[in-house]
Amino acid sequence: xxxxxxxxxxxxxVEDIVRKIAADAKAASHALGLVDGETRNAALQAxxxxxxxxxxxxxxxNEKDMAFGRERGLSDxxxxxxxxxxxxxxxxxxxxxxxxxxxxxxxRTIDERERPNGLKIARVSVPLGVIGIIYESRPNVxxxxxxxxxxxxxxxxxxxxxxxxxxxxxxxxxxxDGLRETGLPEGAIQPIPTRDRAAVGAMLRMSDLIDFIVPRxxxxxxxxxxxxxxxxxxxxxxxNCHVYLHADADRQMAxxxxxxxxxxxxGICGAAxxxxxxxxxxxxxxxxxxxxxxxxxxxxxxxAAAQQSDAxxxxxxxDDWGAEYLDKIISVRVVEGPETAIDHINQYGSHHTDSxxxxxxxxxxxxxxxxDSAIVLHNASxxxxxxxxxxxxxxxxxxxxxxxxxxxxxxxxxxxYKYVVRGDGQCRP
Amino acid sequence: xxxxxxxxxxxxxVEDIVRKIAADAKAASHALGLVDGETRNAALQAxxxxxxxxxxxxxxxNEKDMAFGRERGLSDxxxxxxxxxxxxxxxxxxxxxxxxxxxxxxxRTIDERERPNGLKIARVSVPLGVIGIIYESRPNVxxxxxxxxxxxxxxxxxxxxxxxxxxxxxxxxxxxDGLRETGLPEGAIQPIPTRDRAAVGAMLRMSDLIDFIVPRxxxxxxxxxxxxxxxxxxxxxxxNCHVYLHADADRQMAxxxxxxxxxxxxGICGAAxxxxxxxxxxxxxxxxxxxxxxxxxxxxxxxAAAQQSDAxxxxxxxDDWGAEYLDKIISVRVVEGPETAIDHINQYGSHHTDSxxxxxxxxxxxxxxxxDSAIVLHNASxxxxxxxxxxxxxxxxxxxxxxxxxxxxxxxxxxxYKYVVRGDGQCRP
Numbered sequence: 001x002x003x004x005x006x007x008x009x010x011x012x013x014v015e016d017i018v019r020k021i022a023a024d025a026k027a028a029s030h031a032l033g034l035v036d037g038e039t040r041n042a043a044l045q046a047x048x049x050x051x052x053x054x055x056x057x058x059x060x061x062n063e064k065d066m067a068f069g070r071e072r073g074l075s076d077x078x079x080x081x082x083x084x085x086x087x088x089x090x091x092x093x094x095x096x097x098x099x100x101x102x103x104x105x106x107x108r109t110i111d112e113r114e115r116p117n118g119l120k121i122a123r124v125s126v127p128l129g130v131i132g133i134i135y136e137s138r139p140n141v142x143x144x145x146x147x148x149x150x151x152x153x154x155x156x157x158x159x160x161x162x163x164x165x166x167x168x169x170x171x172x173x174x175x176x177d178g179l180r181e182t183g184l185p186e187g188a189i190q191p192i193p194t195r196d197r198a199a200v201g202a203m204l205r206m207s208d209l210i211d212f213i214v215p216r217x218x219x220x221x222x223x224x225x226x227x228x229x230x231x232x233x234x235x236x237x238x239x240n241c242h243v244y245l246h247a248d249a250d251r252q253m254a255x256x257x258x259x260x261x262x263x264x265x266x267g268i269c270g271a272a273x274x275x276x277x278x279x280x281x282x283x284x285x286x287x288x289x290x291x292x293x294x295x296x297x298x299x300x301x302x303x304a305a306a307q308q309s310d311a312x313x314x315x316x317x318x319d320d321w322g323a324e325y326l327d328k329i330i331s332v333r334v335v336e337g338p339e340t341a342i343d344h345i346n347q348y349g350s351h352h353t354d355s356x357x358x359x360x361x362x363x364x365x366x367x368x369x370x371x372d373s374a375i376v377l378h379n380a381s382x383x384x385x386x387x388x389x390x391x392x393x394x395x396x397x398x399x400x401x402x403x404x405x406x407x408x409x410x411x412x413x414x415x416x417y418k419y420v421v422r423g424d425g426q427c428r429p
Numbered sequence: 430x431x432x433x434x435x436x437x438x439x440x441x442x443v444e445d446i447v448r449k450i451a452a453d454a455k456a457a458s459h460a461l462g463l464v465d466g467e468t469r470n471a472a473l474q475a476x477x478x479x480x481x482x483x484x485x486x487x488x489x490x491n492e493k494d495m496a497f498g499r500e501r502g503l504s505d506x507x508x509x510x511x512x513x514x515x516x517x518x519x520x521x522x523x524x525x526x527x528x529x530x531x532x533x534x535x536x537r538t539i540d541e542r543e544r545p546n547g548l549k550i551a552r553v554s555v556p557l558g559v560i561g562i563i564y565e566s567r568p569n570v571x572x573x574x575x576x577x578x579x580x581x582x583x584x585x586x587x588x589x590x591x592x593x594x595x596x597x598x599x600x601x602x603x604x605x606d607g608l609r610e611t612g613l614p615e616g617a618i619q620p621i622p623t624r625d626r627a628a629v630g631a632m633l634r635m636s637d638l639i640d641f642i643v644p645r646x647x648x649x650x651x652x653x654x655x656x657x658x659x660x661x662x663x664x665x666x667x668x669n670c671h672v673y674l675h676a677d678a679d680r681q682m683a684x685x686x687x688x689x690x691x692x693x694x695x696g697i698c699g700a701a702x703x704x705x706x707x708x709x710x711x712x713x714x715x716x717x718x719x720x721x722x723x724x725x726x727x728x729x730x731x732x733a734a735a736q737q738s739d740a741x742x743x744x745x746x747x748d749d750w751g752a753e754y755l756d757k758i759i760s761v762r763v764v765e766g767p768e769t770a771i772d773h774i775n776q777y778g779s780h781h782t783d784s785x786x787x788x789x790x791x792x793x794x795x796x797x798x799x800x801d802s803a804i805v806l807h808n809a810s811x812x813x814x815x816x817x818x819x820x821x822x823x824x825x826x827x828x829x830x831x832x833x834x835x836x837x838x839x840x841x842x843x844x845x846y847k848y849v850v851r852g853d854g855q856c857r858p
Contacts, residue, residue, distance in 0.1 A: 030775075033799065115820055119809060346459075370462065372555075380548060391544055
């Protein structure tokens with residue numbers, strides 16, 4: 001971590017670079033607040049066109065990054081995240097278009113009332129200001145995050161992973177082209193043009209110019225940001241997601257949902273890390289689920305009761321209940337019934353996303369009401385925890401904090417919300 | 430400030446007391462999440478009845494506090510805030526009843542959508558959890574804050590100023606009586622039963638049990654809390670509120686609003702601290718306003734142009750533009766027109782509450798859209814910045830932060846809101 005007191009000359013210049021960018025972003029955010037939704041959408045469409053037109057230069061930039069990534073010895077998985085090909089470039093352009101056609105989130109009247117004294121009070125949506133996004137070497141986040149900020153009238157400062165420097169710059173340039181064509185300030189979308197890690201520390205201290213920080217990436221990145229930031233952070237630290245199989249779960253639906261929630265992609269935050277199952281269902285259902293997961297190469301760690309139901313289950317330690325594996329591993333806890341399941345999930349979960357599978361609607365409603373997580377699902381896979389799947393076009397991240405009040409804080413502002421999702425067995429394809 | 434590393438035995442026991450209270454609050458908050466709005470309202474009504482029934486014991490407790498306050502040499506203003514009399518006790522009971530009849534803020538479906546794949550997604554309001562409220566020696570805050578938390582299904586830990594220890598305990602006991610009568614856990618509303626300042630530090634560190642901190646009081650209290658807290662804080666630091674008089678302001682309305690905004694009560698956060706006036710209006714209007722304010726004993730500090738308009742105006746320094754006087758002082762800035770006024774207010778204001786007076790609707794709309802404050806008003810006094818005046822029954826404080834996102838953060842979650850208030854000259858009586 002870079003500390004102000006120990007800044008070398010090189011660090012000071014990084015600080016200056018970041019401050020200039022942040023000041024431009026602040027100025028641009030004021031200008032963005034004055035334009036209507038059509039203009040912001042036109043800039044998004046122009047950005048999409050620029051991405052398609054700039055395919056060759058984006059690919060060239062990406063080749064440089066890939067070479068650098070190989071030199072640094074990135075894993076195959078990380079290289080794959082970094083790689084851009086024609087399809088992925090088209091997907092970014094299409095993503096911008098999808099965001100452009102969404103309803104305008106600004107200027108919405110959220111609430112309106114007339115007081116007995118004749119005052120008419122409206123609550124209207126406005127942008128947050130300047131948002132700093134800190135992420136790993138995934139070039140497509142540059143397009144997604146920049147576009148979501150533009151859509152919502154916020155200026156974006158984009159600090160991607162160092163291996164994606166050239167790709168991110170090329171993509172950001174397309175978004176800037178879109179801004180310029182539409183008469184919007186280019187300061188509204190700016191990548192950080194240096195690999196120096198001191199730039200991240202500088203962003204986190206710049207509370208006079210940056211309003212929010214959104215970290216996207218692994219636990220160490222998010223922990224560093226949460227620890228070091230002087231600016232409010234929108235993030236989640238862990239995605240320790242659960243699937244709870246109630247005694248009245250449809251057996252085939254339970255198998256499909258567990259397999260999808262655990263194995264569709266193991267590295268995303270909505271992947272299930274723990275299975276909670278009623279003892280009444282364990283004897284007949286658990287062996288079938290172990291069949292499915294074992295066949296897919298998943299290790300299964302369970303409590304004593306789970307191990308009794310199926311000998312292929314290895315012993316779980318206490319650490320397993322709180323673990324986010326992001327890997328082909330799942331923990332299994334056998335419970336007496338819904339009360340114990342809810343207690344277990346609220347105690348060990350990370351308040352991100354949890355699902356119940358049952359045919360009993362009353363039990364489902366109890367679970368949905370009592371699990372204190374940002375997303376709770378009934379009869380659907382946890383892997384639906386995604387802004388795109390929710391119909392938001394894209395997402396800049398998933399927040400597990402609850403703070404959201406502005407202005408007079410009455411009873412209504414002392415509440416947050418959760419997403420209650422009712423399904424009939426959907427598994428994300 | 431008490432530091433964990435230097436805790437004496439006495440401090441350790443304070444830490445233990447606070448931890449026990451916070452653990453009880455956490456357990457109670459889970460139980461509160463399960464009861465319906467009618468039960469929470471019944472508890473509020475029972476609390477109101479208990480306050481009326483306990484008037485003698487509340488008055489006795491308050492006498493002890495008043496004696497202690499006099500011993501400590503509290504100012505007359507502070508003693509007046511501490512004092513309870515029959516009317517003020519009845520007002521607290523009535524306040525609880527007013528909150529009881531408000532709509533239930535929990536379980537509201539904020540948003541609902543069905544996805545093409547058949548998933549029905551609803552956004553539903555839920556409580557925040559455990560809220561720690563830290564305030565000065567104002568016993569009525571115990572009733573207001575406790576009631577708002579109960580209404581919204583949150584457990585409240587109430588740390589009032591040390592001079593109000595007995596009064597707050599007596600009032601909190603009434604709220605607890607209401608909880609017990611209704612079968613709700615008494616841990617839902619708990620005062621901190623010690624004057625030891627270490628209790629505040631202990632609360633601010635207890636991020637595993639307390640979800641939010643709400644400080645109410647002077648700048649030094651709020652600065653300490655913001656600096657020291659490991660828990661998200663809902664608060665505002667400054668209320669540097671402006672009234673902007675546009676050239677087309679109705680002259681009499683302008684005079685009434687400025688007098689009310691500045692002088693109705695000078696010590697509240699919604700009091701105007703600065704007047705911004707078009708040069709086209711300064712020559713005829715400013716002397717009339719100086720007449721009004723001078724007659725009320727207000728000192729007026731202005732820029733050179735303001736001083737030219739009226740010789741009674743003394744010179745303002747640069748520090749005046751950002752000052753929250755909370756006193757009979759106002760700064761005056763003469764501007765060319767709306768653009769300069771908006772820039773000045775966004776630069777020097779504290780993003781709390783600002784008002785424009787004008788008969789020109791287009792100019793008013795520009796001001797309402799472009800001032801980046803939690804509350805913006807047209808033709809009304811800044812002293813309306815108050816939850817009760819907004820029809821919220823009461824408020825636990827006014828927040829000037831913008832963070833409010835939970836779950837997937839799409840474009841809509843990257844927005845906040847402001848209160849846009851349109852009036853026709855109202856002044857708060």
